[in-house]
Amino acid sequence: MKIAIIGGGPGGYVAAIKAAQMGAEVVLIEKEYIGGTCLNTGCIPTKVLLHSTEIYHQLRNEAEDLGLEINDLKVNWRNLLTRKELVATQLVEGVKNILRTMNVEVVRGYAKFTSTKTIEVSLTAGGKRSISFDKAIVATGSKSIIIPVPGHDLEGVITSREAMSLEEIPESICIVGGGVIGVEFANIYSNLGTQITIIEMLPELVANMDQEIVNSLEEALLTKGVKVYKSAKVLRIDRSGKELQVTAQLGDDPFQVIAEKVIMATGRKPSGDGLGLEEIGVKVDRGAIQVDRLFKTDVDNIYAIGDCTGGVQLAHVASASGLMVAELIMGERMAMDFRTIPYCVYTNPELASVGLTERDAVMKGYKIKVGKFPMYGNGKSVITGNVRGMVKIIADENTGEVLGVHIAGNSATELIASGAVAMRLEATVQELITTIYAHPTVGEAIHEAAESVFGRAIHIP
Numbered sequence: 143m144k145i146a147i148i149g150g151g152p153g154g155y156v157a158a159i160k161a162a163q164m165g166a167e168v169v170l171i172e173k174e175y176i177g178g179t180c181l182n183t184g185c186i187p188t189k190v191l192l193h194s195t196e197i198y199h200q201l202r203n204e205a206e207d208l209g210l211e212i213n214d215l216k217v218n219w220r221n222l223l224t225r226k227e228l229v230a231t232q233l234v235e236g237v238k239n240i241l242r243t244m245n246v247e248v249v250r251g252y253a254k255f256t257s258t259k260t261i262e263v264s265l266t267a268g269g270k271r272s273i274s275f276d277k278a279i280v281a282t283g284s285k286s287i288i289i290p291v292p293g294h295d296l297e298g299v300i301t302s303r304e305a306m307s308l309e310e311i312p313e314s315i316c317i318v319g320g321g322v323i324g325v326e327f328a329n330i331y332s333n334l335g336t337q338i339t340i341i342e343m344l345p346e347l348v349a350n351m352d353q354e355i356v357n358s359l360e361e362a363l364l365t366k367g368v369k370v371y372k373s374a375k376v377l378r379i380d381r382s383g384k385e386l387q388v389t390a391q392l393g394d395d396p397f398q399v400i401a402e403k404v405i406m407a408t409g410r411k412p413s414g415d416g417l418g419l420e421e422i423g424v425k426v427d428r429g430a431i432q433v434d435r436l437f438k439t440d441v442d443n444i445y446a447i448g449d450c451t452g453g454v455q456l457a458h459v460a461s462a463s464g465l466m467v468a469e470l471i472m473g474e475r476m477a478m479d480f481r482t483i484p485y486c487v488y489t490n491p492e493l494a495s496v497g498l499t500e501r502d503a504v505m506k507g508y509k510i511k512v513g514k515f516p517m518y519g520n521g522k523s524v525i526t527g528n529v530r531g532m533v534k535i536i537a538d539e540n541t542g543e544v545l546g547v548h549i550a551g552n553s554a555t556e557l558i559a560s561g562a563v564a565m566r567l568e569a570t571v572q573e574l575i576t577t578i579y580a581h582p583t584v585g586e587a588i589h590e591a592a593e594s595v596f597g598r599a600i601h602i603p
């Protein structure tokens with residue numbers, strides 16, 4: 143079986159390794175960096191910046207409370223950017239090594255379909271190469287959307303990609319878009335003392351998550367001096383000397399934000415265009431490659447996975463679909479459970495969610511019971527000085543089955559795995575209650591939230 147994979151991100155490279163493990167002859171074509179957006183300009187670099195700036199912020203503001211005395215704490219921005227590059231390089235080199243060991247052939251260049259059996263690659267090193275395949279997997283990812291308001295192309299109006307490599311820490315930033323990427327950048331730069339303004343068109347920040355846990359983040363951002371405008375629309379951007387002037391509208395009232403940089407965090411568009419797919423019979427809708435639930439396109443031997451399908455744009459979803467398609471092609475069927483996809487935001491507090499929100503559960507007609515436990519009642523959260531947030535569990539009132547777990551707090555993004563496993567195993571709240579959690583851990587808050595479904599949490603009056 144010869145499999146050609148276009149795109150070396152967490153969708154493509156994971157599919158390549160899995161297919162090679164299962165005995166396929168695999169060619170992986172990548173036009174830019176192995177590791178894709180995630181390792182090079184997405185998940186990993188942003189988390190390096192979040193990690194260091196969070197430590198800086200905590201030490202600067204809470205050292206005394208923590209019993210520490212720190213003189214002359216400083217950010218070395220150059221060194222921090224170097225660390226960001228080093229971490230990404232280490233992970234990318236690791237992936238390249240595994241691909242080499244698994245005999246995956248990596249071809250550098252831009253791939254385009256010429257038929258349902260061949261791809262032509264415009265090689266990075268020059269020239270062209272034709273690659274034939276039995277099955278192909280397209281994993282070409284997505285790119286930032288820049289809303290076409292007047293002034294969107296001015297110098298200083300940037301996307302997440304440039305925002306993680308700025309020459310200097312700006313005095314002020316206006317972030318257009320209060321989704322995951324927007325609030326993560328708000329966290330990074332507000333930790334460093336930059337004046338941040340977020341302008342979000344929807345009435346809520348991170349609108350796809352349970353708003354009770356998002357409120358914990360919004361409160362934290364406001365405490366750091368971040369200004370948040372919701373239900374507000376950016377109308378135009380102008381340059382005035384060294385600064386940018388963003389004109390927006392809140393209801394009927396126009397307002398202006400002056401900032402050194404404007405980050406467009408207004409979503410990402412799937413990159414399914416320009417691959418010659420429509421010419422060979424694959425439907426592509428505004429860049430989104432159309433697939434069925436098994437990620438198969440309209441052409442029988444061509445699959446598409448990850449961001450380029452226009453589905454959930456998360457690295458672990460791209461990887462999970464890559465694993466599934468590789469196994470499917472190699473004759474083994476692995477199911478993908480869309481109900482148990484975790485959603486995470488790596489801010490302070492961290493936010494993490496799996497399953498139905500309270501609002502979604504009610505809309506779907508479930509009779510629910512909700513348990514909540516605040517982090518200020520959790521010993522470990524008090525120890526680390528991270529008392530903002532809560533665990534919230536949504537359960538089916540009739541069966542007790544866990545329908546959703548939502549966490550705001552320290553280690554929320556680690557803890558959510560236990561919520562995902564519980565949901566995958568169709569656990570009930572009773573089963574969460576009879577699970578023993580180590581003490582002192584933030585995980586105990588899950589136990590307490592489960593108890594509180596029946597009004598019986600221990601560490602809260």
Ligand code: FAD
Nearest residue numbers: 149151153173178179180184185253283448449455456457
């Ligand atoms: P990508 O990682 O985008 O990889 C696609 C690859 O295809 C690219 O390397 C590209 O060069 C290549 N390619 C495209 N066209 C061609 C062609 N014609 N020929 C050859 N190669 C081609 N997700 C998370 O789960 N957690 C996070 O914390 C997180 N943080 C993020 C932070 C930021 C700032 C951004 C922008 C994204 C973040 N994401 C995060 C989203 C995550 O990066 C994507 O969901 C993930 O990378 C998608 O994987 P993919 O394999 O589908 O595509």
